[in-house]
Amino acid sequence: xxxxxxxxxxxQGKPLVTENNEGNDKKLFIESYGCQxxxxxxxxxxxxxxxxxxxxxxxxxDADLVLVNTCSIRDNAEQxxxxxxxxxxxxxRVNPSMxxxxxxxxxERLKSKFLDEEKIVDLVVGPDAYRDLPNLxxxxxxxxxxxxxxxxxxxxxxxxxxVRLQSNGVSAFVSITRGCDNMCxxxxxxxTRGRERSRDPKSIIEEIRDxxxxxxxxxxxxxxxxxSYLWYGGGLKKDFKxxxxxxxxTAVDFAQLLDLCATEFxxxxxxxxTSNPQDMxxxxxxxxxxxxxxxxxxxxxxxxxxxxVLQRMNRQHTREEYMELVDNIRKIIPECSLSQDMITGxxxxxxxxHQDTLSLMEYVKYDFGFMFAYSERPGTLAAKKFExxxxxxxxxxxxxxxxxxxxxxxxxxxxxxxxxxEEVLIEGTSKKNENEWKGRNTQNTVVVFPKExxxxxxxxxVKIDSCTSATLIGTAVGYSKNN
Numbered sequence: 001x002x003x004x005x006x007x008x009x010x011x012q013g014k015p016l017v018t019e020n021n022e023g024n025d026k027k028l029f030i031e032s033y034g035c036q037x038x039x040x041x042x043x044x045x046x047x048x049x050x051x052x053x054x055x056x057x058x059x060x061x062d063a064d065l066v067l068v069n070t071c072s073i074r075d076n077a078e079q080x081x082x083x084x085x086x087x088x089x090x091x092x093r094v095n096p097s098m099x100x101x102x103x104x105x106x107x108e109r110l111k112s113k114f115l116d117e118e119k120i121v122d123l124v125v126g127p128d129a130y131r132d133l134p135n136l137x138x139x140x141x142x143x144x145x146x147x148x149x150x151x152x153x154x155x156x157x158x159x160x161x162x163v164r165l166q167s168n169g170v171s172a173f174v175s176i177t178r179g180c181d182n183m184c185x186x187x188x189x190x191x192t193r194g195r196e197r198s199r200d201p202k203s204i205i206e207e208i209r210d211x212x213x214x215x216x217x218x219x220x221x222x223x224x225x226x227x228s229y230l231w232y233g234g235g236l237k238k239d240f241k242x243x244x245x246x247x248x249x250t251a252v253d254f255a256q257l258l259d260l261c262a263t264e265f266x267x268x269x270x271x272x273x274t275s276n277p278q279d280m281x282x283x284x285x286x287x288x289x290x291x292x293x294x295x296x297x298x299x300x301x302x303x304x305x306x307x308x309v310l311q312r313m314n315r316q317h318t319r320e321e322y323m324e325l326v327d328n329i330r331k332i333i334p335e336c337s338l339s340q341d342m343i344t345g346x347x348x349x350x351x352x353x354h355q356d357t358l359s360l361m362e363y364v365k366y367d368f369g370f371m372f373a374y375s376e377r378p379g380t381l382a383a384k385k386f387e388x389x390x391x392x393x394x395x396x397x398x399x400x401x402x403x404x405x406x407x408x409x410x411x412x413x414x415x416x417x418x419x420x421x422e423e424v425l426i427e428g429t430s431k432k433n434e435n436e437w438k439g440r441n442t443q444n445t446v447v448v449f450p451k452e453x454x455x456x457x458x459x460x461x462v463k464i465d466s467c468t469s470a471t472l473i474g475t476a477v478g479y480s481k482n483n
Contacts, residue, residue: 028054029063030165033081034071036222036273038104040173042069043162045103045130050163052134060091065099065137067123070106072188075375078106085120099140101125105192108149109379115145127178127193128152151194153236158203161210170427170457172216174207175199176257177223181238182276184303185314185381186346186374189224196237198229201252205264212265217425217457221261221272227279229254255283262291267482269425271295271444277302277325278316285332293482296333297367297444300325301341305360306353309346312386319360326364337367337413337443342402345374345395347386354398361405367413367443368470369406373399411469414445422447422472423480424462426454447472459483 028049032042045067046056057063066088071077081102088100101123102114108126115124122140125133126149139146156178164172179194180187208219223229232243232251240248252260261270270291275298288294304310307318317325329336342357373395376388422441430436430448438448439460448471449462459482462474 024050024053024055026052026054026064027057027059027062028065028067029057029060030067030069031084032069032165034069034073034077034105036173036220037175037224038069038071039165040162040175040222041104041127041130043165043173044157044160045069045133046163046165047160048130048133049137052137056163056165060088061095063098065101066092067101067103070102070104072105072109072192072377074372075377081106089120099123099137101136101140103127103130105188108151108192109188111149112147115147122146124149126151128155130157131155153195154197154234156197156199158199161207168428168456169214170216170425171218171220172211173220173222174204174211175222176204176226177229180224181228182225182278182316183314183381185312185385186303186343186377188377188380191379193224196225196228197235198231198237200234201231201257201260204257205260208261208265208268212268215457216268217459218269218271219261219265221258221270223274225274225276225279226272227254227275227281227284229257231257253281253283255281255287258284258294259287259291262287262294266293269293269295269442269482271297273299275300277322280325282328282332285329288336289333295442295444296336297339297442298329298336299339299341300329302360303341303343304346304349304353305357306349307356309349309353309356312348312382313343313346314381319356323360323363335443337445338364339444340364340366340369340371342369342371343374344371344398344402345390345392347374347382347388347390349374349390349398354401357402358405361402361409365409365412366406367445368410371399371402371406407469411467414467414469414472417441417445417464417472418467419464421461421463421477422474423482424449424460426456426458426460428456441472445472446470447474449474449476452476454479 030042032038070081092098099122102121103125104127107124114121123136124147128151129148132148136146177198179196180189181196183190230237230253232247302322303313376383424439424441424447426437426439430438435451436448437451441447447462454460459480460476461478461480463477464472464474466473
């Protein structure tokens with residue numbers, strides 16, 4: 001059974017590799033941990049350093065520069081990165097000229113501690129400072145430690161053409177927003193990635209056009225909160241009220257951007273992530289229903305089924321408002337699948353609150369989810385305001401109950417596909433059988449089927465014959481009309 005859709009795990013970062021640029025003589029080894037935004041950022045970093053003479057490599061021992069793009073969302077993620085840094089340094093003892101750097105959210109959160117106290121890296125770069133990498137690398141190569149973790153109010157890297165790292169040549173990420181204004185009490189993102197700002201839609205369209213020319217078939221629009229996308233000429237979203245009337249009248253919101261992308265590129269399949277319930281408008285749902293090439297799948301984090309807990313988390317919606325949104329999704333896009341993020345054992349969570357979470361799950365019956373026991377993150381509002389008072393064994397027991405229920409619901413949802421013929425985009429070879437392709441349907445469910453004469457990147461109609469709780473198993477019956 002493919003459990004990666006049922007429980008989020010601390011995935012081991014993989015060395016990210018792209019084609020070599022002729023003439024580049026320095027080697028970059030880069031690993032990325034955490035969310036899809038980190039993967040997208042790593043592609044931006046590779047692009048910036050390619051212009052400085054770096055080619056990527058999969059061999060750590062050969063690297064002149066080693067970078068790890070980090071995640072701070074949970075303690076386990078940070079501990080995984082620390083172990084990798086220890087390993088890098090063991091290799092560095094053999095190759096003293098190798099330099100090691102930390103990128104991303106841990107870099108922003110821990111800042112100079114890596115350089116001053118722990119002395120395990122040479123370079124610390126926050127998410128908004130990647131343009132400064134050439135200067136920082138120069139500092140490091142001159143024998144000096146280097147750090148830039150200044151958060152920006154404007155940086156979106158809109159003009160940087162990302163290098164597609166370890167790309168399957170079929171699907172790609174396109175970042176449309178950076179930062180987050182929501183200030184959920186459990187979350188470090190507003191502190192590590194700064195305030196919300198959106199990217200010029202023209203630059204987004206140009207990046208997608210480049211992907212189309214390179215024969216990519218699917219694009220995922222990315223942001224910490226894509227539904228907050230708002231372009232009115234640049235600047236922070238919070239300053240929109242101060243914008244001129246002309247800027248307000250010509251502003252582009254997420255529903256309009258989604259419509260623009262789907263209309264401009266009818267042969268490309270679009271996804272988006274991540275949505276915040278308080279910001280998802282009915283216009284977005286109607287746009288999804290309007291366009292066949294917008295996938296019928298929404299990742300809709302809820303975190304808890306208890307309104308009391310949601311208030312403590314500073315989520316700007318109640319249980320009832322979330323359920324109303326789900327009802328609207330089911331009404332406007334009946335075939336839409338939903339996934340969740342869920343935290344068990346948040347500060348002050350009672351057994352009644354936990355039962356509210358289970359009953360909400362019963363109401364929605366999510367297709368899959370990402371579930372965690374709460375771990376306090378230093379610097380967050382929850383760490384400052386609330387006591388982490390739910391015992392670990394209670395957190396784990398509640399998490400186990402949530403996971404078990406999600407597995408039940410996942411199997412319920414996959415069984416609904418049995419006997420249907422569904423369009424699947426081939427993304428690669430099945431992990432379990434080299435004679436089978438794997439891909440995803442519009443609902444984001446993994447589908448595997450015999451390879452036969454089909455090839456990577458084909459849109460294929462597949463009859464679903466059987467399933468597990470996370471995977472559909474079928475037989476191809478021909479190319480789809482979109483191929």
